Amino acid sequence: MxxxxxxxxxxxxxxxxxxxxxxxxxxxxxxxxxxxxxxxxxxxxxxxxxxxxxxxxxxxxxxxxxxxxxxxxxxxxxxxxxxxxxxxxxxxxxxxxxxxxxxxxxxxxxxxxxxxxxxxxxxxxxxxxxxxxxxxxxxxxxxxxxxxxxxxxxxxxxxxxxxxxxxxxxxxxxxxxxxxxxxxxTFKEETETDLFGEQVILVGGIMELMKAAFETLVEEGYQPEVAYFETINELKMLVDLVYEKGITGMLKAVSDTAKYGGMTVGKFVINEDVRKRMKEALQRIKSGKFAEEWVEEYGRGMPTVVNGLSQVQNSLEEKIGNQLKDLIQKGKPKS
Ligand SMILES: NC(=O)c1ccc[n+]([C@@H]2O[C@H](COP(=O)([O-])OP(=O)(O)OC[C@H]3O[C@@H](n4cnc5c(N)ncnc54)[C@H](O)[C@@H]3O)[C@@H](O)[C@H]2O)c1
Ligand SMILES: CC(C)(O)[C@@H](O)C(=O)O
Ligand SMILES: [Mg+2]
Ligand SMILES: [Mg+2]
CATH class of the missing domain: 3.40.50.720 (NAD(P)-binding Rossmann-like Domain)
Incomplete structure (x- = not known):
């Protein structure tokens, strides 16, 4: 380090x-x-x-x-x-x-x-x-x-x-x-870490984690509104706690049941395989393979980005989020 x-x-x-x-x-x-x-x-x-x-x-x-x-x-x-x-x-x-x-x-x-x-x-x-x-x-x-x-x-x-x-x-x-x-x-460190961050966590990772958790609950017959609050909406409050008080601060705010479940099942879901794939993603960035692929995709009119955006816009979780938007906004602090 x-x-x-x-x-x-x-x-x-x-x-x-x-x-x-x-x-x-x-x-x-x-x-x-x-x-x-x-x-x-x-x-x-x-x-x-x-x-x-x-x-x-x-x-x-x-x-x-x-x-x-x-x-x-x-x-x-x-x-x-x-x-x-x-x-x-x-x-x-x-x-x-x-x-x-x-x-x-x-x-x-x-x-x-x-x-x-x-x-x-x-x-x-x-x-x-x-x-x-x-x-x-x-x-x-x-x-x-x-x-x-x-x-x-x-x-x-x-x-x-x-x-x-x-x-x-x-x-x-x-x-x-x-x-x-x-x-x-350096330009190298910024480029590689920025691409890595947005791919594996900030944009890609978090989006797929929210979607997978939401769909798991809905597929098992739970109400989509309940699933939305649980797997998407509440994320902001927990991330805000991390932002204000660090990971320890977030852990202190949740129940012991959530601490125990989170510490054990988190590692079961985000396991060694996921870490291996994170390393693979980083390798693709470092070798220039991701850049090459992105330049090529852009040259074809970004079909993956365009289709991906429309899939997200038309997804059940996004529709539920839109339906709950007024209610969620009403609950936000006023200042
Ligand atoms: N978006 C972010 O929050 C963010 C964060 C950190 C760094 N960056 C970096 O900042 C830079 C700008 O990214 P951005 O997301 O703000 O860009 P953007 O997609 O928001 O830029 C859009 C603007 O670029 C111009 N533009 C778009 N297409 C054009 C074209 N074909 N020809 C000429 N001009 C065109 C237009 O003025 C348009 O308003 C990038 O290097 C990006 O990696 C972005
Ligand atoms: C805001 C991000 C994801 O951090 C930036 O890197 C971008 O490319 O938009
Ligand atoms: Mg970026
Ligand atoms: Mg960034």
């Missing part, structure tokens, strides 16, 4: 390093919308670059940000931040950024995919760095507005100026991440 040498916070970062520099945020989706608004509200000079005058364009305008076409956004930019989908970044780079950008402008990422798997080969005279928030875009905005921040990782790939880390930390401060903490990493 190699522990982190440093966790950067507000006192380690200074916005002055990038004050007045022109920052072009490319994309106005999950992260783009959050970063552009947080950086602007932190007093920085932000423009948003978009390819088309569509939904994102209108959304930016309604948030009080004047969007520009990508070429216009990057041509005077000192710092160019890629916040379009990972699979779009290479084409955007080749067609709309590289031909128009200022020589030596910084290239910044929120995830290492395109650099680590060499889909983008940056020019040697640019600083290349990453600030990777460890949470979804809307939460990056929500926490910032409430005076907090989502923690992030920071990594430097090329440091031509000698100030890449200071600039990366200033951006991290601008989006609110240093209010929590920012951990130094």
């Amino acid at each position: 190699k522990s982190t040498s440093k966790i950067y916070t507000d006192k380690d970062s200074n916005l002055d390093v990038i004050k007045g520099k022109r920052i072009a945020v490319l994309g106005y989706g999950s992260q783009g919308r959050a970063w552009a608004q947080n950086l602007r509200d932190s007093g920085l000079n932000v423009v948003v670059g978009l390819e088309r005058e569509g939904k994102s364009w209108e959304l930016a305008k309604s948030d009080g940000i004047i969007p520009l076409h990508t070429e216009d956004a990057v041509k005077d930019a000192d710092i160019i931040i890629f916040l379009v989908p990972d699979m779009v970044q290479r084409t955007l780079w080749l067609e709309s950024v590289q031909p128009y950008m200022k020589k030596g402008a910084d290239l910044v990422f929120a995830h290492g995919f395109n650099i680590h798997y060499k889909l983008i080969e940056p020019p040697k005279d640019s600083d290349v760095y990453m600030i990777a928030p460890k949470g979804p875009g809307p939460t990056v905005r929500e926490y910032y507005k409430a005076g907090g921040g989502v923690p992030a990782l920071v990594a430097i790939q090329q440091d031509v100026s000698g100030t890449a880390l200071q600039k990366a930390l200033a951006i991290a401060k601008g989006i609110g991440a240093t209010r929590a903490g920012v951990i130094p990493t």
